[in-house]
Amino acid sequence: MENKQYTLQKDTVMDGKYTVLFFIKKGQNAETYRVKGTDGKVYFLKLFNVAKLHLSAFDRNGNLLEIEILKKTAHENIVSYKDDGEVIVGNKKFLYLVLKFIVGETLAEQLTREPVSTVFDIRHILSGVLSGLQYLHSLPEPVIHNEITPQNIMIDLSTDTPQAKIIDFGYARSFLQSLKMFNRQGLNLNYVASECITAGLFSPQSDLFSVGVVMYQMLFGIAPWNVSVSEYEAQISGENIAAEKLLKQREKPLMFPDIAERIADFDDSILKIITKALQTDTERRFRSAQEFLEILNSDSEDSGQQWIAGQERNNGRGQGQNEEHGRERNNKPGQADNDKYGSVLNNEKKGKGGFAAIAGMQALKNMLQTDVIDLIRNPEEYRQHGLGLPNGMLLYGPPGCGKTFFAERFAEETGYNFRKIIASDLASIYVHGTQEKIGKIFDEARKNAPAILYFDELDAMTPDRENAQHSYGSEVNEFLSQLDNIGDSGVFVIGSTNKPQLIDKAILRAGRLEKHFYIPPPDFEARRAMFEIYLKHRPIDFGIDYEKLAAMTEYYVSGDIKLIVDEASRKVIREKTKRITMETLEIIIISQRPTISLEILQQYDGIKNSMEGKKEERRRVGFNR
Numbered sequence: 001m002e003n004k005q006y007t008l009q010k011d012t013v014m015d016g017k018y019t020v021l022f023f024i025k026k027g028q029n030a031e032t033y034r035v036k037g038t039d040g041k042v043y044f045l046k047l048f049n050v051a052k053l054h055l056s057a058f059d060r061n062g063n064l065l066e067i068e069i070l071k072k073t074a075h076e077n078i079v080s081y082k083d084d085g086e087v088i089v090g091n092k093k094f095l096y097l098v099l100k101f102i103v104g105e106t107l108a109e110q111l112t113r114e115p116v117s118t119v120f121d122i123r124h125i126l127s128g129v130l131s132g133l134q135y136l137h138s139l140p141e142p143v144i145h146n147e148i149t150p151q152n153i154m155i156d157l158s159t160d161t162p163q164a165k166i167i168d169f170g171y172a173r174s175f176l177q178s179l180k181m182f183n184r185q186g187l188n189l190n191y192v193a194s195e196c197i198t199a200g201l202f203s204p205q206s207d208l209f210s211v212g213v214v215m216y217q218m219l220f221g222i223a224p225w226n227v228s229v230s231e232y233e234a235q236i237s238g239e240n241i242a243a244e245k246l247l248k249q250r251e252k253p254l255m256f257p258d259i260a261e262r263i264a265d266f267d268d269s270i271l272k273i274i275t276k277a278l279q280t281d282t283e284r285r286f287r288s289a290q291e292f293l294e295i296l297n298s299d300s301e302d303s304g305q306q307w308i309a310g311q312e313r314n315n316g317r318g319q320g321q322n323e324e325h326g327r328e329r330n331n332k333p334g335q336a337d338n339d340k341y342g343s344v345l346n347n348e349k350k351g352k353g354g355f356a357a358i359a360g361m362q363a364l365k366n367m368l369q370t371d372v373i374d375l376i377r378n379p380e381e382y383r384q385h386g387l388g389l390p391n392g393m394l395l396y397g398p399p400g401c402g403k404t405f406f407a408e409r410f411a412e413e414t415g416y417n418f419r420k421i422i423a424s425d426l427a428s429i430y431v432h433g434t435q436e437k438i439g440k441i442f443d444e445a446r447k448n449a450p451a452i453l454y455f456d457e458l459d460a461m462t463p464d465r466e467n468a469q470h471s472y473g474s475e476v477n478e479f480l481s482q483l484d485n486i487g488d489s490g491v492f493v494i495g496s497t498n499k500p501q502l503i504d505k506a507i508l509r510a511g512r513l514e515k516h517f518y519i520p521p522p523d524f525e526a527r528r529a530m531f532e533i534y535l536k537h538r539p540i541d542f543g544i545d546y547e548k549l550a551a552m553t554e555y556y557v558s559g560d561i562k563l564i565v566d567e568a569s570r571k572v573i574r575e576k577t578k579r580i581t582m583e584t585l586e587i588i589i590i591s592q593r594p595t596i597s598l599e600i601l602q603q604y605d606g607i608k609n610s611m612e613g614k615k616e617e618r619r620r621v622g623f624n625r
Helices: 065-071 107-113 119-137 194-199 204-220 231-237 241-249 269-277 289-296 362-377 379-384 403-414 433-447 473-483 524-535 546-552 558-575 582-591 598-612
Strands: 018-026 031-037 042-049 081-089 092-100 104-106 153-156 163-166 392-396 417-421 451-455 491-497 515-518
Touching: 018 042, 065 081, 065 092, 104 107, 107 153, 107 204, 119 153, 119 163, 119 204, 119 289, 194 241, 204 269, 204 289, 269 289, 362 379, 362 403, 362 515, 392 403, 403 417, 403 451, 403 491, 417 433, 433 451, 433 473, 433 491, 515 598, 524 546, 524 558, 546 582, 558 582
Parallel strands: 392 491, 392 515, 417 451, 451 491
Antiparallel strands: 018 031, 031 042, 042 092, 081 092, 104 153, 153 163
């Protein structure tokens, strides 16, 4: 049955250029979709119903302002324009805007998951926002964003250094536009300057006020003012009741909770900056983004920290993304279990995006690229030779070496939807219940194609039938049946295991999980990046030598490196020395041995040689010892 909640269905081709992958969200004035272009890349598409747009959304020539503004902007701290156009759908006129994909999360999501722990982080993020605003405010025809909120600030992880990007220009207006052309319906008034509420006087200074509100929220975890209006109040007092409540709150002095113990590099200067940014009197507020930037960063060098390139997110991140960008849910019509699918960015660990998120391991990335990804991206070449698409691959190696992380980055690289399955997902108390679950998982994957099914600890799901203590024949047979030609359905299967020798041999034969890749402990470049990642949010001293740390930790896995950094933090807290030093880290490394012994690694070398014996052409991948 067709879903009436949104306009475009899956596989709809927009303007002959963009194929709809799935619906993301319906906002105040637009619907947002994830689409794939004819170039094979993934983008975000905003669809505007022209009949529903407010007059203030258009310029004097009848062009949609959001599109026109983004077409003319090019700045590293602002979302990037790709394309736009006009289409007719169901006898209705729509405009569409295509934006480049941003790998990351909104600031709102970051704050929900992990409170800010240093003033340095606040400075870094808001410096990017202010740089973007300085650019907008300095254009020949200055642009006011009008909706700077944590939901509209993306933390982009696709570059060497994570950057803040301003998104969602639905309320953006030219500074030269008539005051009558400002529509604040749907805006979160908590971030709107008082002069905008009382007189509609939006200006560069009103954007800076919004930055001040965001700054306060980052530091204290709450907004400086927050009003809510019940439905009853709105009915009897009109729509202005929220604005009236908010303006009354702003007449009172700002409250600053005590956070000195939680924020490592806290000092009172940050409170003075917030106070100036949140002045209701525009004469006492920052006059320009440049002035705000200079004061914000006037003593940032004293922190001794650097914003570390690359960022692997910790477990437990399943939040959705804003209407335009990031980890959106894959909402597909007519599928009861569609909430299990979506961008790989919905899953536990997050990175910069694709293989760019993986430091080091270049030989392995090259092999995956040439042996698998290039084939998936060029199916016609396969079909010309009468070959089906590849069905799947196995990632194997010692525990803690990042097999799941590789699988997720692989999914990002291909642009496929992603679902992770663990053994307990298949457990059933009923006869043949596990078989039914296996069949259902594969059926759902076909409906959500292109999709990747990732089976973690595959040896527990498909043990060797000849040696297993219990009978797994029917389950393994069902798995084998589903694997046959699954690639032709747009589904790619990835299995991971620490014990490849325990998997039923039929699973690993040609036409099934025929590609086998060894995931070794992180190499030098990866270890160096991990230290940078794990030290990023902590108070550190000058002189941290990341290359020396990487050299000292050969054979250490990600969990080992995180433990080293955690122990260094505990030592600093116990000894009240305030900052982690290079000496502290070296002491901890000497006392903490890797969890995977050299003997175990040698055993894996034997397993790897045995696995590669089936593929004579496979060259050695790993690290030198």
